[in-house]
Amino acid sequence: MGRSVYIASFGEGGGKSTVALGLAELLSRQVGRIGAFRPLVTVPGQDPILDLLRRRYAISLPAADLHGATYAEATAMVAAGRREELISQIVERYRAVERQVPAMVVIGSDLEDNDDPRQLGFNARLATEFGSVAVAVVDGQTDDPASAMSAAYHSLTDLGATVLTVIANRAPDGLVPPALPVPAYVIPEIPTVSAPTVGEVATALGATVLTGDAGALDRDVLDLVVGGAHVPAFLDHLTDGCLVITPGDRADLLVAASSAHASGLVAVAGLMLTLGERPDERVMRLIDRLDSGLAVLSVDSDSYHTVAAASRIEGRPSATSPRKVEAALGAFESHVDTATLADRLQVARSSRVTPLMFEYDLIDRARSARRRLVLPEGTEERILRAAEILLRRGVADLTLLGAEDEIARRVREIGVDISGATVVDPATSAWRDDFAVTYAGLRSHKGVTLDLAHDVVADPNYFGTLMVLAGQADGMVSGATHTTAATIRPAFEVIKTVPGVSVASSVFFMLLADRVLVYGDCAVNPDPDAAQLADIALSSADTAAAFGIEPRVAMLSYSTGTSGAGADVDKVAQATALVRERRPDLPVEGPIQYDAAIDAEVAAAKLPGSLVAGRATVFIFPDLNTGNNTYKAVQRSAGAVAVGPVMQGLRRPVNDLSRGATVKDIVNTVAITAIQAAAR
Incomplete structure (x- = not known):
């Protein structure tokens, strides 16, 4: 259908972040780069969804370029009778981004008052002007989400938009999507996605963090429990994931909650102290010795107003909450048929495997x-x-x-x-x-x-x-x-080892800025002989192919072709001959120097006409000393991500972590x- 997806949300809080993440993940498996765009933002360069997509999908375009107008600008232009000028401005800014990337995710505006630009017709019009297919996102917590899904589809199509799918997010258990001419999906409420973290509550309430590291602040707040009773009754009301809110002078409740958590009786999210009261230092030392790992926060407001304010806070996936991002992606991928959507999108897959595509493809294939x-x-x-x-x-x-x-x-x-x-x-x-x-x-x-x-x-x-x-x-x-x-x-x-393979070995997938290379062996065999080196080359080529990288094998040496001589060069030459004998279909070159293997201009001078020189994807090092140092040098100097070591040649997969x-x-x-x- 197209290479641009427009997310039209029906009702605030429908969960655009989850859907935007899922669609961006889907597109990133197909193309090397994606772009993101919002027609309207509140503050340029400070949109949380755009920030999340920019960071996760390495969108290098300036944040200030990824929107059409601010809400304030749009409202003023509409009020002045300049609606078409507003549309033209947004479309022009969108096209400037679209020209730079092969696929786009557009996050539409929330549908609110029909008297401002955030209305249904506004989103449908922009989706059409952009040439986008629309994804209707319905808040599953409405009174009748199934009817809302049908209404969303027909509303968009009646306005001329092409609808890719309709998704109800944060839906109740058992909701069955309506029968529509397009696929319709239901994503259930996932507490880890929608619940705020302790850190998000602290930020929203302006709380002071008395104790607690990043992990403690990343806990999900699934419930609020007000501490006011005596300890036995208080313990009965503690629930997993609860944020305990109590005056700071209730030392008995602080110690009880921390002890209940440390003992495994209940998994508390954190402790919020009200009225600006700080616990006695002796109490804080005792809580610290319990080693509960909980955050202790302090606010000046009383418990009633603290609970009222905390209950209004909702969580969302963001660049600073990787757990929520993964939970949101897990929910999307578990309940949406991504293969069907990919087929309907018909985005041409890139012939080059980029680092992002490689990493996202790993998750997709493993699933x-x-x-x-x-x-x-x-x-x-x-x-x-x-x-x-x-x-x-x-x-x-x-x-x-x-x-x-x-x-x-x-x-x-x-x-x-x-x-x-x-x-x-x-x-x-x-x-x-x-x-x-x-x-x-x-x-x-x-x-x-x-x-x-x-x-x-x-x-x-x-x-x-x-x-x-x-x-x-x-x-x-x-x-x-x-x-x-x-x-x-x-x-x-x-x-x-696998029958016919004399030695187990390893490779690193080197994720460079614009390509993925395979380096072997950089972790296992100190000084392989010619036969072992040939086995390593063949295993590495098979590993590359298994992960979508076309194997073109460079047998590395300090000499290219016949330019040098010596025992080390002879070993690589013998290994290359063995590879050609055993796999005549496999493009292999050796001995060859690294620059001739990777640089087309050097290759043209040193080995003109070679099928591998200047285009190698699999690099086989003559010994562990060379391989280990080279991969670390490339990793540190070129900013490459090294994935591995990945073991190969074993009858069953066993892999080692650094x-x-x-x-x-x-x-x-x-x-x-x-x-x-x-x-x-």
């Missing part, structure tokens, strides 16, 4: 081939935060290893929701005895007895690897707190592992 993965480091905060994202996005079914009470304590402390994951304690699991028998049988030639095996398999990495071998999991990701050796040694002992891995790194690696598992 479509959902697999069971085990994460041995179940008590690590980054793993738990990544697990929440992965579960919300439906990337994989997860098993976390660790003591259940310890994982539950960490979950309470950092305020995440991993209720969809399975928790297994290797020390007490019923699988431990069977795994010990299996491991003793595999390692008996190394003198491993059953008693020794029983101790070894209690190690989370060995336990997780044996889960993969036994089919209890399809793959494993570890290494956030363990060394590379501790992560992959069990895989070498238990999983072993101990400095971010939550995003973990999410990407789990998605990669799920895709590898599906391929097997």
Whole structure:
């Protein structure tokens, strides 16, 4: 239908942010760059939805260019009889943005008073002028959302707009969309999306943060509980996700709420102290020693007015709330048929795989081939935060290893929701005895007895690897707190390599500004011989192809062609010959220097006519020293994102994380592992 999507919201609070995110995510899988635009904004450059889209989708266009007019300007022009001039101005500014990107997301104005420019006809007119297809977003909390969906569709089409789909957001359970000529979808209320965080409440009320880090302020406020009763009755009214609001001199309630949270009785969101009263320092020290991880806030207003003001605050996905963003995307992708919308949009897919496209494609492909993965480091905060994202996005079914009470304590402390994951304690699991028998049988030639095996398999990495071998999991990701050796040694002992591959190896996906490259081996093999280097090249080419990157393999050396000689050059030449012999269909060049492999002008001078020189996508380094240093140099100097290391050549996928891995790194690696598992 088109390459521009216009979101027309019917009623304020309908959830445009969630729909805008979902559509932007969908378009980002198809094209390298997207643009965003709002016909009307309150303050130029300060629109929260535009800010979110700009940051998440790396929209480099100036924020001040992404709107048509301010509400004040538009109202004045309409009042002066200059409506058509207003339309022309908005369309002109839209076209200036559209010319610079292959796809656009337009967030229309809220429909309010028919006497101002924020009326239905205004949005329908602009959608038509822009050449956009319209997405009607209905507030699911209206009295009759199904009828509102039908009315939205017919209202837009009656005004000449082309409707792509109708979506009811924040809808009640059980709502069935009406039968319409276009797809209609229902997204339910997701508390993590619509509930404000403790930090958002603090900002809205002008509260002073007495204690609490960023994680404490990111907790969702699902309920408000006013503390006024004695402790026993007060404890009965505490609920998961509640913000406790009480005068600051009620030390008994502060200690009781903090203790209830720290003990696991209830997961409190935070503590709000009213009347400007500060607790006694001895009380604050006691709360601090409880190590509850809760934020303590202070406001000058009384409890009544604080509750009244807090109850009016709504949350929304924003650039500063990644948990809400992932929750919103998870809700959209779980309830909207994105494949159908992509087909109806008919946006031509880019032939070049950009970093954004690569990352979003990982999530999409993993979701479509959902697999069971085990994460041995179940008590690590980054793993738990990544697990929440992965579960919300439906990337994989997860098993976390660790003591259940310890994982539950960490979950309470950092305020995440991993209720969809399975928790297994290797020390007490019923699988431990069977795994010990299996491991003793595999390692008996190394003198491993059953008693020794029983101790070894209690190690989370060995336990997780044996889960993969036994089919209890399809793959494993570890290494956030363990060394590379501790992560992959069990895989070498238990999983072993694919038949016909002499060595397991690794690659990094290097996400540069305008392309994705594959570097191997940068993490496992110190000094591979020619045969092993050929195996690494073939495995790396297969990995590249599996992730949508056309493999053109450069076998790197300090010499290009026959310009140099020596044992190191000869090794690369022999490996190149082996690759050509085993895969005559695979474009490969070697020995070749890095500049000749990546730069077309250098390639034309050094290897004219080569199918790989100047166009390489897979770079095979002659040894670990060269590969590890090069990937880190490119990562730091060129600002590239390095995704990996991704293990290859094993019979089942086991991947290692850097101990400095971010939550995003973990999410990407789990998605990669799920895709590898599906391929097997």
